[in-house]
Amino acid sequence: MDKRLERILPRVQKPARYTGGEYNQIIKDRDEVELRVAFCFPDTYEIGMSNLGLKILYKTMNSLPFVWCERAFAPWGDMYGEMKKAGIPLYALESGDSLEAFDVLAFSIGYEMAYTTVLDMLDMAGIPLRSAERPGLLPIVFAGGSACVNAEPMAEFMDLFVIGEGEEMNNELLTLLRQAKAEGWDKPRFLRAAAQIGGVYVPSLYDVEYNDDGTIRSITAQDGAPEKVRKRIVEDLDAAPYPTDPIVPSTEVVQDKVDIELFRGCVRGCRFCQAGHIYRPIRAKKPETLIRQGIETLQNTGYEDVTLLSLSTSDYRPLGALCDGLLDYCEPRSIGLALPSLRADNFSMELMERLQRVRKTGLTFAVEGGSQRLRDAINKNVTEKDLLNTCAIAFAGGWNSVKLYYMLGLPTETDEDILGIAEMADRVLHCWRENAKNKNRGVRITISTSCFIPKPHCPFQWEAQIGKEEYLRRVNLLRSAITARNVTYNWHDAETSVIESALSRGDRRLAGVLEEVWRQGGRLDAWSDYFVFDRWLGAFERCVLDLDFYASRERGLDEVLPWDMIDVGVRRQHLLRERERCYRSELSPDCRKQCSGCGAAAMLHGRKCDE
Amino acid sequence: MSKLRMRFSKTGRAIWISHLDLMATMQRAFSRAGSRLKYSEGFNPRPQISIALPLSVGCASVCEIMDFQLVEEVDITSLKDRLNATMPEGIEVLEIYEPTRKNAELKWLAVEGIFEYDEREVDIIQKQLAAFFTRDAIVVEKKTKRGFGETDIRPSIREIAFSAAEKSVSVTALISAQNPTLNPELLCAALRALAPELAPDFAKFTRIETFDGEGKLFR
Numbered sequence: 001m002d003k004r005l006e007r008i009l010p011r012v013q014k015p016a017r018y019t020g021g022e023y024n025q026i027i028k029d030r031d032e033v034e035l036r037v038a039f040c041f042p043d044t045y046e047i048g049m050s051n052l053g054l055k056i057l058y059k060t061m062n063s064l065p066f067v068w069c070e071r072a073f074a075p076w077g078d079m080y081g082e083m084k085k086a087g088i089p090l091y092a093l094e095s096g097d098s099l100e101a102f103d104v105l106a107f108s109i110g111y112e113m114a115y116t117t118v119l120d121m122l123d124m125a126g127i128p129l130r131s132a133e134r135p136g137l138l139p140i141v142f143a144g145g146s147a148c149v150n151a152e153p154m155a156e157f158m159d160l161f162v163i164g165e166g167e168e169m170n171n172e173l174l175t176l177l178r179q180a181k182a183e184g185w186d187k188p189r190f191l192r193a194a195a196q197i198g199g200v201y202v203p204s205l206y207d208v209e210y211n212d213d214g215t216i217r218s219i220t221a222q223d224g225a226p227e228k229v230r231k232r233i234v235e236d237l238d239a240a241p242y243p244t245d246p247i248v249p250s251t252e253v254v255q256d257k258v259d260i261e262l263f264r265g266c267v268r269g270c271r272f273c274q275a276g277h278i279y280r281p282i283r284a285k286k287p288e289t290l291i292r293q294g295i296e297t298l299q300n301t302g303y304e305d306v307t308l309l310s311l312s313t314s315d316y317r318p319l320g321a322l323c324d325g326l327l328d329y330c331e332p333r334s335i336g337l338a339l340p341s342l343r344a345d346n347f348s349m350e351l352m353e354r355l356q357r358v359r360k361t362g363l364t365f366a367v368e369g370g371s372q373r374l375r376d377a378i379n380k381n382v383t384e385k386d387l388l389n390t391c392a393i394a395f396a397g398g399w400n401s402v403k404l405y406y407m408l409g410l411p412t413e414t415d416e417d418i419l420g421i422a423e424m425a426d427r428v429l430h431c432w433r434e435n436a437k438n439k440n441r442g443v444r445i446t447i448s449t450s451c452f453i454p455k456p457h458c459p460f461q462w463e464a465q466i467g468k469e470e471y472l473r474r475v476n477l478l479r480s481a482i483t484a485r486n487v488t489y490n491w492h493d494a495e496t497s498v499i500e501s502a503l504s505r506g507d508r509r510l511a512g513v514l515e516e517v518w519r520q521g522g523r524l525d526a527w528s529d530y531f532v533f534d535r536w537l538g539a540f541e542r543c544v545l546d547l548d549f550y551a552s553r554e555r556g557l558d559e560v561l562p563w564d565m566i567d568v569g570v571r572r573q574h575l576l577r578e579r580e581r582c583y584r585s586e587l588s589p590d591c592r593k594q595c596s597g598c599g600a601a602a603m604l605h606g607r608k609c610d611e
Numbered sequence: 612m613s614k615l616r617m618r619f620s621k622t623g624r625a626i627w628i629s630h631l632d633l634m635a636t637m638q639r640a641f642s643r644a645g646s647r648l649k650y651s652e653g654f655n656p657r658p659q660i661s662i663a664l665p666l667s668v669g670c671a672s673v674c675e676i677m678d679f680q681l682v683e684e685v686d687i688t689s690l691k692d693r694l695n696a697t698m699p700e701g702i703e704v705l706e707i708y709e710p711t712r713k714n715a716e717l718k719w720l721a722v723e724g725i726f727e728y729d730e731r732e733v734d735i736i737q738k739q740l741a742a743f744f745t746r747d748a749i750v751v752e753k754k755t756k757r758g759f760g761e762t763d764i765r766p767s768i769r770e771i772a773f774s775a776a777e778k779s780v781s782v783t784a785l786i787s788a789q790n791p792t793l794n795p796e797l798l799c800a801a802l803r804a805l806a807p808e809l810a811p812d813f814a815k816f817t818r819i820e821t822f823d824g825e826g827k828l829f830r
């Protein structure tokens with residue numbers, strides 16, 4: 001181990017997250033591989049090591065014999081300070097080698113607030129931030145992950161982006177880079193060739209021109225790059241590689257458990273939900289596959305908990321069969337099975353009863369909107385009746401804590417809708433009084449609100465964001481309407497949401513803002529410990545860019561949107577139609593009742609969605 | 612199944628795993644090896660494992676002792692191999708056996724340390740260090756449950772010797788393992804407080820061997 005590192009580790013919190021050496025890490029001979037890849041996660045070790053995408057891609061990239069893929073994370077503040085003081089560059093955990101020595105830096109960006117951390121990791125590695133400042137072929141710096149469906153704010157920094165699911169695409173890219181390195185290609189030649197790989201977006205091959213009012217006039221593809229980059233998907237998840245021997249961290253991380261990914265995509269089509277649109281079409285795994293992979297992973301990791309992962313667990317049709325199969329293995333071994341993202345219905349409750357015989361922790365419901373009208377407008381198919389039914393069963397079964405999540409600032413929201421939140425909490429409380437077996441233990445009802453952020457590629461992508469002051473007004477309105485003692489109200493601050501709104505629909509000019517925030521010390525901005533709103537305001541000011549233009553402005557239907565070159569498979573007409581239905585407070589059927597022809601099925605080459 | 616004892620080493624990158632994390636690591640390693648640890652009864656069952664002398668983060672050891680119980684009878688020789696195949700880097704099971712002695716009989720620990728001096732004459736320092744530790748009493752501040760207290764660590768050091776090496780001084784010592792426990796880091800703390808000119812720029816320790824009150828090997 002580096003002597004300097006050895007000296008600082010005793011001074012930092014939880015040093016094991018900076019040392020590697022975990023069980024199942026992949027070690028190769030650095031002299032025998034042709035490409036060294038650093039899989040960079042722009043957040044802490046604890047968050048990154050809980051990420052399923054990282055586990056999968058670490059495995060698939062390392063399945064190439066000519067590649068050694070290692071991991072790098074962003075150090076927490078204390079370690080960051082010590083590394084800077086000691087002059088230690090960012091290093092990969094497996095080998096301890098500085099990232100400077102790597103051929104590829106592959107960033108996984110799941111949320112916009114990680115952008116400044118990406119810049120910081122590049123800097124800590126001693127690598128120039130902007131693609132244009134890295135004229136040589138190597139290192140290639142690229143990014144993927146759900147934030148990259150509008151990659152524009154990061155366009156100046158990255159050589160390329162991979163859009164969609166990376167299992168196959170990353171390896172195609174690395175195979176091409178191997179050839180380029182062996183044959184001594186220059187960087188432009190490699191980038192031009194990379195742009196021909198499905199799902200690869202090379203921002204430098206797209207010219208963006210602007211109108212006088214700051215909106216985009218045109219986006220023009222150059223040098224044979226596709227006009228639209230269609231996201232990649234894995235068509236058959238049962239056949240897709242799945243790591244049943246992931247790394248087992250030697251220190252506590254956020255998710256110390258086995259993840260079982262039921263399906264990708266969602267049949268629901270909630271209009272505010274980016275994930276529900278960009279991961280389409282829905283593709284489920286067979287229960288046999290999941291049971292086999294789940295048991296294998298449990299055996300290979302020694303974990304004592306399994307979680308079923310998906311956007312909406314109740315929509316997994318063979319859920320009963322899957323749980324039976326897993327419980328046969330788990331129950332005799334005291335392995336816990338958790339099912340987040342359940343819907344509020346009776347079936348779910350019976351399942352919960354079966355699973356959580358011992359610990360009755362809180363129930364959580366994402367209700368999102370305070371009135372039935374608003375929930376119809378956003379296509380969130382939850383009725384108050386369902387919710388109260390579920391609560392009744394839960395309270396009768398001994399649960400005594402309920403969390404209800406809402407967004408404020410959804411399109412068409414009125415004060416009446418907001419007051420509806422308080423009324424619903426009252427009815428849940430009333431339901432507890434009527435159904436709870438043992439009232440002595442009391443009940444805890446928690447309402448949480450966050451500020452709605454319009455995101456690219458969903459029906460609300462053109463919508464305005466209400467902004468900080470209006471959000472606070474709505475918070476106060478709700479606050480004064482909540483009177484019951486057993487009801488707690490937590491609201492998330494809107495400052496991060498405003499910045500996130502600007503970044504998620506931002507264009508290339510935001511590169512300057514990101515760099516400025518980072519220069520002023522911004523990193524780990526996804527953490528309230530480190531996020532400083534004024535730093536962002538100052539950066540917008542210094543770059544002479546208008547925050548409101550990016551964050552709160554409603555986009556015109558005739559506008560060229562910064563992410564127009566990215567095609568996630570869902571047609572613009574579908575998004576527009578859904579937006580119109582919102583204004584009429586009309587529900588749309590889910591994909592199982594009736595396909596609304598969003599376009600995503602085309603990616604399955606003749607197969608139907610959800611088969 | 613009856614109580615078993617494991618001796619293991621924790622070196623290299625594994626020295627940074629905290630005591631609490633080590634417990635979880637052990638539980639998972641057993642589970643991966645196909646042997647389940649026995650759990651305590653009650654609302655919040657925990658694996659029945661106990662580590663004789665918790666090791667501080669950053670300290671290495673080649674003589675750790677852990678007692679445990681398994682749910683099923685196993686062949687202990689193959690258990691050792693199976694465990695070693697599933698341990699994270701730096702943790703190695705040295706032997707597994709049925710214990711005959713109580714952990715309370717463990718009294719002395721042999722430790723080795725390296726005191727690093729970046730810019731000082733280690734030949735001179737080495738002699739001064741030896742002289743320092745011949746003092747009758749070495750009183751240092753020590754964190755106690757009730758805040759700070761003073762404690763004389765001299766009786767907890769049975770033997771100590773120094774030899775000069777490359778930009779560093781090697782230390783070998785026999786120190787009290789329990790009642791009272793002497794964290795070897797206190798040797799440096801004593802220097803910082805009483806003879807700062809001798810305090811090393813950096814120090815690291817390795818536990819080497821365990822002994823009973825009579826100075827015989829403890830197993």
Ligand code: SF4
Pocket residue numbers: 267280281282591592594595596597598599600601602609
């Ligand atoms: S094509 Fe039809 S079924 Fe498939 S995701 Fe789109 S709306 Fe749903």
